Amino acid sequence: MDAALTGTQAVFEAHAHNAAVKALSSLATDAKFDRAELTITVARENIIAACKAVQQAGYNFLEDVTAVDWYPSEPRFQITYHILSHSLKARVRLAVRLNEGDAVIDSIVGVWPSANFYEREVFDLFGVRFSGHPNLRRIMMPEDWQGHPLRKDYPVEGYR
Amino acid sequence: MAPVAAPDMLNPGVEDVVADRNRHQGVPPPQDQTMVINMGPQHPSTHGVLRLVLEIDGESVVSLAPDIGYLHTGIEKTCEAKFYQQVVPLTDRIDYLCPMTNNLAYCLAVEKLLGLEIPERAQYLRVLLNELTRIQSHLVWLGTHAMDIGALTVFLYCFREREDILRIFESVAGQRMMTSYFRIGGVSLEPPLDFYQKVQDFLNIMPERIQQYENLLTGNPIWMGRLKGIGHLSAADAIALGVTGPPLRASGVDWDLRRDMPYSGYEKFKFNVPVSNGCDVWARYVVRMDEMRESVKICQQALDGMPEGRIVADAPKIILPDREQMKTQMEALIHHFKIVTEGFGVPAGEVFQAVESPRGEMGYYVVSDGTAKPYRVHMRNPSYATLQALETMCKGRLLADVVAVIGSIDIVLGEIDR
Numbered sequence: 001m002d003a004a005l006t007g008t009q010a011v012f013e014a015h016a017h018n019a020a021v022k023a024l025s026s027l028a029t030d031a032k033f034d035r036a037e038l039t040i041t042v043a044r045e046n047i048i049a050a051c052k053a054v055q056q057a058g059y060n061f062l063e064d065v066t067a068v069d070w071y072p073s074e075p076r077f078q079i080t081y082h083i084l085s086h087s088l089k090a091r092v093r094l095a096v097r098l099n100e101g102d103a104v105i106d107s108i109v110g111v112w113p114s115a116n117f118y119e120r121e122v123f124d125l126f127g128v129r130f131s132g133h134p135n136l137r138r139i140m141m142p143e144d145w146q147g148h149p150l151r152k153d154y155p156v157e158g159y160r
Numbered sequence: 161m162a163p164v165a166a167p168d169m170l171n172p173g174v175e176d177v178v179a180d181r182n183r184h185q186g187v188p189p190p191q192d193q194t195m196v197i198n199m200g201p202q203h204p205s206t207h208g209v210l211r212l213v214l215e216i217d218g219e220s221v222v223s224l225a226p227d228i229g230y231l232h233t234g235i236e237k238t239c240e241a242k243f244y245q246q247v248v249p250l251t252d253r254i255d256y257l258c259p260m261t262n263n264l265a266y267c268l269a270v271e272k273l274l275g276l277e278i279p280e281r282a283q284y285l286r287v288l289l290n291e292l293t294r295i296q297s298h299l300v301w302l303g304t305h306a307m308d309i310g311a312l313t314v315f316l317y318c319f320r321e322r323e324d325i326l327r328i329f330e331s332v333a334g335q336r337m338m339t340s341y342f343r344i345g346g347v348s349l350e351p352p353l354d355f356y357q358k359v360q361d362f363l364n365i366m367p368e369r370i371q372q373y374e375n376l377l378t379g380n381p382i383w384m385g386r387l388k389g390i391g392h393l394s395a396a397d398a399i400a401l402g403v404t405g406p407p408l409r410a411s412g413v414d415w416d417l418r419r420d421m422p423y424s425g426y427e428k429f430k431f432n433v434p435v436s437n438g439c440d441v442w443a444r445y446v447v448r449m450d451e452m453r454e455s456v457k458i459c460q461q462a463l464d465g466m467p468e469g470r471i472v473a474d475a476p477k478i479i480l481p482d483r484e485q486m487k488t489q490m491e492a493l494i495h496h497f498k499i500v501t502e503g504f505g506v507p508a509g510e511v512f513q514a515v516e517s518p519r520g521e522m523g524y525y526v527v528s529d530g531t532a533k534p535y536r537v538h539m540r541n542p543s544y545a546t547l548q549a550l551e552t553m554c555k556g557r558l559l560a561d562v563v564a565v566i567g568s569i570d571i572v573l574g575e576i577d578r
Contacts, residue, residue, distance in 0.1 A: 035273070035275070035509060035511055061402070063512075063514070064540040066538040082512050082525070089421055113400045116548060117545070118402075121578070140229035140578055150236060150237055154237075156240070
């Protein structure tokens with residue numbers, strides 16, 4: 001297994017020919033190439049621009065939007081987008097870090113309609129809000145449910 | 161005879177249903193001529209707990225909103241509280257029609273994190289069982305889809321062949337449905353001696369049986385009338401809405417992970433990827449029927465080329481030792497004790513591993529913080545995404561077509577909930 005490459009500079013130099021690297025050269029704040037998977041971190045304000053840029057570069061299929069809760073460290077939430085390219089036969093992972101006090105990010109439903117359910121799921125289970133989402137409501141849990149079950153400070157067996 | 165109740169007693173709370181629907185789904189209130197009806201949560205055509213809130217004008221569908229979240233398995237949360245190896249049985253429960261595929265996706269993801277080499281024999285066994293799982297899952301789809309539309313005979317035939325596959329699973333894993341046969345690093349047991357003969361017997365009869373189903377259905381005017389031109393989903397819509405698997409290929413997109421981003425040694429197998437430009441329920445039927453034939457071919461290749469050797473990787477700190485070794489070697493006993501009581505650490509990092517399940521791209525996103533328990537396991541399930549496309553496929557069609565369309569996307573509700 002090759003050692004992981006970390007840092008924007010190192011990754012962008014080693015994979016200068018990669019379509020996603022080219023498309024995101026001006027937007028990336030951090031990058032990682034680990035276990036043959038490319039992860040590019042972008043700032044919260046740039047997520048729609050980043051999605052449009054990779055879409056232009058041939059990454060046409062949004063596979064997944066999910067989140068990781070790094071409680072208690074800050075920024076607490078990592079929103080992860082897995083985007084697949086049918087023509088390049090490759091994936092890119094976009095990551096955005098959000099602080100707990102201000103866990104809001106722009107919705108990308110305008111770029112990929114399939115983000116609709118994925119973002120509702122993240123909202124329901126992590127409590128991250130997506131501004132501009134057409135129908136941001138709980139999708140799994142009842143409307144009056146207290147708390148967001150996949151947060152790390154939510155007990156595994158629920159509140160008693 | 162009991163007195164007939166007044167009309168308002170017979171039909172209580174249409175307003176309630178509408179208000180309920182609005183509260184949950186945020187759809188605008190229906191027009192004057194339309195009516196809101198609920199299909200499910202327990203409907204014969206939904207094969208699980210799915211509630212569809214349909215707004216209908218006469219018999220045509222004006223809008224459709226799926227209401228999900230009835231199972232509450234809490235599976236992703238549970239994974240975070242288990243050791244890596246204890247998650248394998250949980251992945252069985254995600255999709256009860258393809259447990260082996262889920263095992264594979266999860267094991268591959270963790271193996272990628274560990275950087276573990278899998279022996280070729282284990283890879284072949286995994287491919288063989290995965291393709292049997294695909295046939296088995298498609299048989300359930302075909303049987304229930306045909307039953308929804310009114311053809312009961314096919315259902316009985318399909319379950320006859322499925323039984324053969326479940327017997328094979330039972331002989332190899334000791335379980336018929338929740339097999340948990342795959343392990344991180346390989347598979348759990350060497351298959352019994354009669355396993356290969358059983359598989360060969362099954363592969364000998366299967367092509368003829370698939371022809372039998374086709375004889376019953378393909379030329380049948382009722383079947384054609386109910387399927388052709390129904391549930392249109394264009395390639396652009398399919399990609400935009402995140403549809404994968406047979407529904408994607410039935411919309412004319414030539415994409416199959418087994419061929420295009422091979423995993424677990426799929427690059428060694430020769431097979432075709434069935435694609436159709438029909439974009440309708442009929443195309444999905446044709447694609448899946450051809451897929452079963454291709455799976456039979458892959459199984460035959462796996463059986464013929466089955467390599468000799470170990471079935472687990474050489475990693476004593478991750479894989480439980482043989483029973484015999486454990487009784488005779490102190491070292492093996494210590495490893496066994498440590499794996500069972502403390503698990504094994506997985507280097508920090510994040511991976512996403514997708515496999516082609518019978519329903520589409522089944523992806524596992526596993527994040528490790530270096531401890532023996534996964535920090536986060538997320539499942540990207542094909543049914544969850546395909547469900548979003550249901551409204552596009554059903555809008556403007558008749559209520560009866562909704563049943564045909566749900567059958568054609570081959571939904572499993574276990575995948576949809578978290």
